[in-house]
Amino acid sequence: MMKFRVLQVSILVACLLTTLTVTSVSADDLLRTDFQEESFAKTVDYFDYARALALLHGLPALQNYWHAYVYLTYVNKMGLQMLYAGLRNISLADQTFLTIPMQTLLLHYKTENNSRDALVASSFLMLLGFNDSTESIYRDSPDRNDTLWASFSFGINLGQLFPNATFPAFNSESEIYPLTHSEDRLTWKWGMKYTNLTALWITTCITEENETETSRPWGLATYDELTFNYTLSIDPDKHNATITQDHTIGRMRDLWVFWGWFLLWPLYNHYNSTGCYRYGNKLSNETVYDYLYKHGVKMSIVDFQTSIMLDRDTYSVSASGQNVTDNEVLVSNSTISTYAEGGEKVFDASFGVKQTYSLFNYTEDPTESTPHTYDAVARTTEISGYAKNNDLFRFHRNFARYLPLILVHMYPELYERAKETITNITRADYLFLISYANYSGYRIEHDPLYTVYFAPTTETGTNYGALVVLAIIGGVVVATVAIVIVRKKKPEEPPQPQSPEETPTFPTPSLH
Secondary structure, three states, X not given: OHHHXXXXXXXXXXXXXXXOOOOOXXXXXXXXXXXXXXXXXXXXXXXXXXXXXXXXXXXXXXXXXXXXXXXXXXXXXXOEEXXXXXXXXXXXXXXXXXXXXXXXXXXXXXXXXXXXXXXEEEEEEEEEEEEOOOOOOOOOOOOOXXXXXXXXXXXXXXXXXXXXXXXXXXXXXXXXEEEEEOOOOOEEEEEEEEEEEEEEEEEEEEOOOOOEEEEEEEXXXXXXXXXXXXXXXXXXXXXXXXXXXXXEEOOEEEEEEEEEEEOOEEEEEEEOOOOEEEOOEXXXXXXXXXXXXXXXXXXXXXXXEEEEEOOOOEEEEEOOOOEOOOOOOEOOOOEEEEEEOOOOEEEEEEOOOOOEEEEEOOOOOOOOOOOEEEEOEEEEEOOHHHXXXXXXXHHHHHHHOOHHHXXXXXXXHHHHHHOOOOOOHHHOOEEEEEEEOOOOOOEEEEOOEEEEEEOOOOOOOOOHHHHHHHHHHHHHHOOOOOOOOOOOOOOOOOOOOOOHHHOOOOOOOOOO
């Protein structure tokens, strides 16, 4: 039965993939000299960058039609290097591009007291819907006793999959917010935004043995947007820098709930803001927001945190001193601190700075201008139950194997230390969940805060090799649905999916 369910997921995803096509465009080049600059922002084809290195280091050759368009922003100021990587879209099949949101932040710096090299990566992993059960271990936070739905997002057109149904345009697009700075160049802002994003909700079970089992898809959802805004603030007097990550989960516009199956094809009800429909016929006035509220569906995000030092191991603890690595610890109004061996603090992830989130009730206020405020629930969790989800993350793992290559010629010591950690979620410092119990499919805004402790300099000397790799590694590797923000258009756009009527057919790509 389990193999049959996995087959259903694989066939459905494969069918979804065959609805995508684009025309190729050029991307900016990524050069070593870029990292000697104070800042840059560009979209690059990472696979073009890594293609030659793969052959030199014993990895399978990258096909010429493999592409990964990544938006990179970089700041090199006072001894602190920040690299952000956001995946715009990716192709592992000829002219087939997926919009799979993946995000990461990488910070490289000398520690405040002992001036040791530290590299810290923060990455978005996925959205996770959940429903608290009567046996729930953590109320308002997803756990193994709850009903869980992994939200696997990509930009797709559904006309070919459901030819007898009427669907709105599902042409997911990615936009970037250009990198800007304050007059003193100590505050920097940037971001990225995915619009019209479609997510396959797959029923997921975490067993007592901390293994992951996936069942057949439960539903298909479309969000207005998934957005991230970032602000980097450098304070040389306090020897620290902070990054706020303002994320937005856009309003759910449509939800198809699969209530049965005919062979391998789903039977479904379609919910939107006007009611419930089946194959175009209205069944009731129950909206998507009514349905999610009635069934107690809540939303959460899963993030990944890791750190590397060249000559020290690191460890992470809560404010009360509890070890958070592969451990379940509530940190809603608290901070997780990462230390080097010997006790020097290198990084903080703070959740109590803004414990509340904003929820915009579209039913009450269609303009989404007046939010309600609720408490978010944050906690760390055991790693394997998420990290070993091979059914969902096989695509990402196949991509991740090439990411450490960027370090080989630039920083070989770091490559040897990072290749077994950054691309391996099971080696994370910790995974943390931020949960939003009041949801009902409405727009959510929230912003965790990250702080690094570093020794500021007056020069901008850059260890650019370490920087590039880890940022791209941590970000494009470990995520499945991201959230970004940008309200200006990039001068040169990577490929975007076309509308269904413009979509030619082509062979179904392998998911393995």
